Amino acid sequence: MQPHGVPRPPTRSFSLPNGLRVVLAPSRSSPTASVWVWYRVGSKNERPGITGASHWVEHMLFQGSPRYGKGEIDRAVVSVGGELNAFTDADFTAYFTTVPREHLAVPLDIESDRMTRALITDQEVERERTVIHSEREGNENWPEFRVEEELFQLGFRVHPYRWDALGRRRDIEQMSPAELREYYRRFYGTRNAILVIAGGFDPRATAAEVRRRFSPLPASGESVDVKDVEPEPRGERRSELSGPGTTPYLQIGWRSPALADPETPATMLLDALLGGETRMFAAGSVWGRSAEHPSARLYRALVDTGLAVHATSDWRPRAYPGLFTVQAQAARGVSLDRLESAIGAVVARLARYGPTAAEMDDVRTKIRRGVALSYEGASRAGFRLGYFSVLRSMALEDELFRGILRVPAREVRERARALFRDEARVVVRYEPTGEAGRD
Amino acid sequence: MTDANDPMRVEYGAELAGLQVVRQSPPPAAASFSATYVGPAGWGFDPPGREGTARLVNQLIASAAGKYDRVELARRLDRAGATLSHQCSPESAEATIWGPATEWLPLLGILADVVLRPRFDPADVARVRRQVLERQLRELAQPAPRADREMLRAVFPKGHPYRETGLGDRRTVGRLGRSELVRFHREHYTSGGAILVVTAPARLASIERAARRLFGRFERSRAPQPTLPPVAARSATVRSIDLPGRSQVEVRVGGPSVARSDPEYPAAFLANELLGGRPLLSRLFQRIRERGGLAYHASSELEAMRWGGYWMAQAGTGADRWRRVVPMLADEVDRLRRTTVRPAELRVIRESAIGEIPLALESTIEAHDLAVDLAYHHLPADYWARWPGLLRAVGPADVRRAAETAIDRRTAATVVAGPVGQR
Numbered sequence: 050m051q052p053h054g055v056p057r058p059p060t061r062s063f064s065l066p067n068g069l070r071v072v073l074a075p076s077r078s079s080p081t082a083s084v085w086v087w088y089r090v091g092s093k094n095e096r097p098g099i100t101g102a103s104h105w106v107e108h109m110l111f112q113g114s115p116r117y118g119k120g121e122i123d124r125a126v127v128s129v130g131g132e133l134n135a136f137t138d139a140d141f142t143a144y145f146t147t148v149p150r151e152h153l154a155v156p157l158d159i160e161s162d163r164m165t166r167a168l169i170t171d172q173e174v175e176r177e178r179t180v181i182h183s184e185r186e187g188n189e190n191w192p193e194f195r196v197e198e199e200l201f202q203l204g205f206r207v208h209p210y211r212w213d214a215l216g217r218r219r220d221i222e223q224m225s226p227a228e229l230r231e232y233y234r235r236f237y238g239t240r241n242a243i244l245v246i247a248g249g250f251d252p253r254a255t256a257a258e259v260r261r262r263f264s265p266l267p268a269s270g271e272s273v274d275v276k277d278v279e280p281e282p283r284g285e286r287r288s289e290l291s292g293p294g295t296t297p298y299l300q301i302g303w304r305s306p307a308l309a310d311p312e313t314p315a316t317m318l319l320d321a322l323l324g325g326e327t328r329m330f331a332a333g334s335v336w337g338r339s340a341e342h343p344s345a346r347l348y349r350a351l352v353d354t355g356l357a358v359h360a361t362s363d364w365r366p367r368a369y370p371g372l373f374t375v376q377a378q379a380a381r382g383v384s385l386d387r388l389e390s391a392i393g394a395v396v397a398r399l400a401r402y403g404p405t406a407a408e409m410d411d412v413r414t415k416i417r418r419g420v421a422l423s424y425e426g427a428s429r430a431g432f433r434l435g436y437f438s439v440l441r442s443m444a445l446e447d448e449l450f451r452g453i454l455r456v457p458a459r460e461v462r463e464r465a466r467a468l469f470r471d472e473a474r475v476v477v478r479y480e481p482t483g484e485a486g487r488d
Numbered sequence: 489m490t491d492a493n494d495p496m497r498v499e500y501g502a503e504l505a506g507l508q509v510v511r512q513s514p515p516p517a518a519a520s521f522s523a524t525y526v527g528p529a530g531w532g533f534d535p536p537g538r539e540g541t542a543r544l545v546n547q548l549i550a551s552a553a554g555k556y557d558r559v560e561l562a563r564r565l566d567r568a569g570a571t572l573s574h575q576c577s578p579e580s581a582e583a584t585i586w587g588p589a590t591e592w593l594p595l596l597g598i599l600a601d602v603v604l605r606p607r608f609d610p611a612d613v614a615r616v617r618r619q620v621l622e623r624q625l626r627e628l629a630q631p632a633p634r635a636d637r638e639m640l641r642a643v644f645p646k647g648h649p650y651r652e653t654g655l656g657d658r659r660t661v662g663r664l665g666r667s668e669l670v671r672f673h674r675e676h677y678t679s680g681g682a683i684l685v686v687t688a689p690a691r692l693a694s695i696e697r698a699a700r701r702l703f704g705r706f707e708r709s710r711a712p713q714p715t716l717p718p719v720a721a722r723s724a725t726v727r728s729i730d731l732p733g734r735s736q737v738e739v740r741v742g743g744p745s746v747a748r749s750d751p752e753y754p755a756a757f758l759a760n761e762l763l764g765g766r767p768l769l770s771r772l773f774q775r776i777r778e779r780g781g782l783a784y785h786a787s788s789e790l791e792a793m794r795w796g797g798y799w800m801a802q803a804g805t806g807a808d809r810w811r812r813v814v815p816m817l818a819d820e821v822d823r824l825r826r827t828t829v830r831p832a833e834l835r836v837i838r839e840s841a842i843g844e845i846p847l848a849l850e851s852t853i854e855a856h857d858l859a860v861d862l863a864y865h866h867l868p869a870d871y872w873a874r875w876p877g878l879l880r881a882v883g884p885a886d887v888r889r890a891a892e893t894a895i896d897r898r899t900a901a902t903v904v905a906g907p908v909g910q911r
Contacts, residue, residue: 058771076515076517078516079516079850080515080849080850081846081847081849082847113581119778120774120778121767123769124768124836126768126771127766127769127840128769128836128839128840128843129839129840129843130839130840130842130843130844130845130847131843131844131847133768134812134842147847148848149843150846151846152843171777175781176781177781178781179781179782179806179809180621180777180781180782180783180784181784182806183736183783183784183804183805183806183809184784185735185784185881186735186736186804186806187735187736187784188904189734189735189736189784190630190631190632190734190735191630193865225672236733268841292733292735293629293731293732293734295622295625295626295628295629296622296625330726340571340573342562343551343558343559343561343562344559344562344563344566352615353611353615355614355615355618358618358619358622359619359622378622380618380622381618381621381622409568411563411566414566414567415566415567415569417569417586418566418567418568418569418570419569421517421519421569421588422520422569422587422588425517425518425519425520425850425851425852426518426850426851426854427850428850429850429851481629482733
């Protein structure tokens with residue numbers, strides 16, 4: 050099944066003279082059209098003092114541009130039955146709008162208007178400051194967010210992966226509208242953007258429409274490459290947090306390779322073997338559906354044995370070296386020492402003996418079958434095409450897929466040995482104070 | 489497109505010992521299939537003193553079934569490129585399988601195993617019990633689930649299924665034994681009052697044949713009847729739960745509402761959409777987030793079910809802002825019945841609701857949800873095709889009248905949960 054790559058829909062790609070890359074994926078029978086704009090701008094392009102700027106700009110791009118006053122973007126899309134949203138990551142920011150196919154012109158008009166000409170007024174920046182603050186507060190209510198933020202803060206000393214895309218509290222309080230406008234002006238432009246359109250449309254007419262709307266935009270967007278290089282870790286780093294919550298929780302991270310590293314397919318297999326998630330190759334959607342994975346190693350070693358109520362791993366491709374993480378929530382009465390020791394035993398065993406042939410076969414089959422339906426629907430197609438394009442290229446999806454099918458168990462074991470080193474480990478533990486609230 | 493190929497219409501098929509078979513065509517070009525069993529197995533049927541039973545059983549049926557233990561069942565699904573999900577509500581419990589359309593028949597066989605032959609292996613029972621106990625703690629300690637819980641408890645009387653979230657407590661879940669779980673499964677994962685909805689590129693006759701073979705073990709049974717204490721009109725109440733150390737306060741305002749079968753439902757649906765159901769255009773979102781900058785989320789929902797319903801307006805905001813947000817939520821709820829909506833505002837909301845229907849037909853997963861909803865509420869086979877007409881028949885006066893009964897703050901509960909003791 051799919052011996053040569055992922056079964057993607059046919060696409061047509063081209064670039065405009067101003068540097069904007071365009072990917073069209075028409076599907077005659079689709080009742081919808083999904084428009085995605087991916088910027089290679091994310092929290093990696095921020096600096097201390099303006100952390101969270103990418104996310105803040107994401108909010109501001111809904112607050113007004115020359116042809117759309119405040120609230121009019123939402124109104125234009127939702128009033129025709131469409132949906133729209135955006136999200137910010139360390140490496141990119143994505144804006145999407147899915148509409149009934151006959152309304153494709155609506156998102157094209159919006160995106161061409163706000164790509165380089167969002168207004169970002171002082172008044173709207175100030176009003177949005179409390180909204181962003183509130184978004185961060187909502188996340189802070191969850192111990193998992195606090196732990197992950199601490200883990201990356203601890204795991205990186207130089208590289209901008211050390212802060213969360215939401216930004217630091219202090220920066221959200223102090224960043225000025227002028228700083229935000231400057232950030233937008235520098236990085237958001239045609240050279241750093243990819244426009245993906247998937248769904249029901251005529252490709253020739255739509256290509257002409259895209260040229261008409263986007264060609265007049267000036268070539269803009271400074272380099273988004275990150276020059277800071279994180280030094281190799283020379284010892285374990287640890288942190289203990291405490292606060293409200295229910296059960297003890299921990300995350301362990303190890304320095305992991307960047308996307309371009311040839312070890313990436315083996316790292317993805319490690320993630321699937323340990324946690325069970327097949328990420329962008331999962332059945333159902335790009336990130337899969339939230340599910341338990343009883344056949345995964347961490348689940349069997351921690352949840353089945355009663356040490357944890359939840360245990361999994363997490364690794365996503367990043368443009369620069371990131372963290373491979375394992376997280377677990379202790380079962381009642383189980384100490385974090387015991388949980389940490391059990392996790393150590395699981396990864397040590399994988400590094401020593403490698404995966405079994407049956408495990409490798411299972412994971413590969415899961416991935417092969419999972420991708421078969423991954424392009425169903427215009428929104429999913431727009432997501433996948435843009436996601437791989439913004440990280441590198443659409444061909445990346447095939448490369449990773451083929452790599453996963455090819456990597457021998459021996460290489461996965463070697464990858465585990467290289468990855469799960471004590472001196473490259475970061476540990477954050479969370480002990481809840483336990484109160485359940487007072488009237 | 490013929491009716492049989494139109495995913496907006498379903499075909500009601502045979503009743504197999506009381507199990508209603510329903511067929512839906514997948515959207516054009518979709519290559520996946522989905523099937524859902526919904527049975528009268530919600531937590532409204534939890535035996536007294538054994539609260540939490542329905543949730544445990546629902547999670548356990550998807551764990552291990554037939555000749556497959558938990559690991560083997562997971563492998564079987566993975567190797568088919570399929571997923572199995574489960575869901576429990578006050579009224580019902582369901583299991584859904586999704587995967588390649590070419591595999592619809594063997595996957596339907598897995599669903600039948602899950603519904604009819606769960607194993608309840610002792611190790612699985614112990615594991616699920618641990619997970620439910622942890623969720624109980626989380627429900628009490630986290631502002632959002634705690635606020636939801638307390639609002640329902642303030643609105644519905646003791647013994648009412650909608651009052652609970654189905655997790656039970658440490659005592660009731662702690663004493664549940666395997667035999668009680670098996671008994672609940674036998675009595676509630678039945679054919680009577682249950683539906684089997686299949687979204688597949690197969691004719692109704694083929695699906696009926698397959699259902700008869702795979703679910704043939706069902707004996708004819710009658711749907712169990714719930715005990716529903718009356719929901720008396722109460723005066724408005726306010727409750728605050730102090731959860732120190734958290735960052736955000738969750739606010740809920742809610743009360744009892746109409747059942748899905750109520751003739752006022754389309755008007756109540758639009759009233760809720762105006763209030764906060766259509767987040768970007770709705771009044772709550774516009775006033776609290778867009779104009780006030782006071783919260784990241786501000787919305788409302790209307791849960792119109794078989795036995796009744798409830799509405800809830802909600803927002804998450806800072807410890808220094810919640811006192812400003814609560815009256816805004818209340819005022820917007822009151823405005824629905826105090827004033828008649830302008831026709832232009834209603835038109836935008838209504839056309840938005842109608843316009844989004846194609847988005848529900850992007851893929852099998854989304855289309856299937858429409859069919860399950862329709863079948864569960866015994867709605868006409870062409871209900872979704874008629875839905876735009878039903879909404880267009882609703883005028884401003886209808887919305888105001890529906891708000892009087894379906895979204896009425898005079899009998900509502902207000903709950904704030906979070907760091908409310910912090911200034």
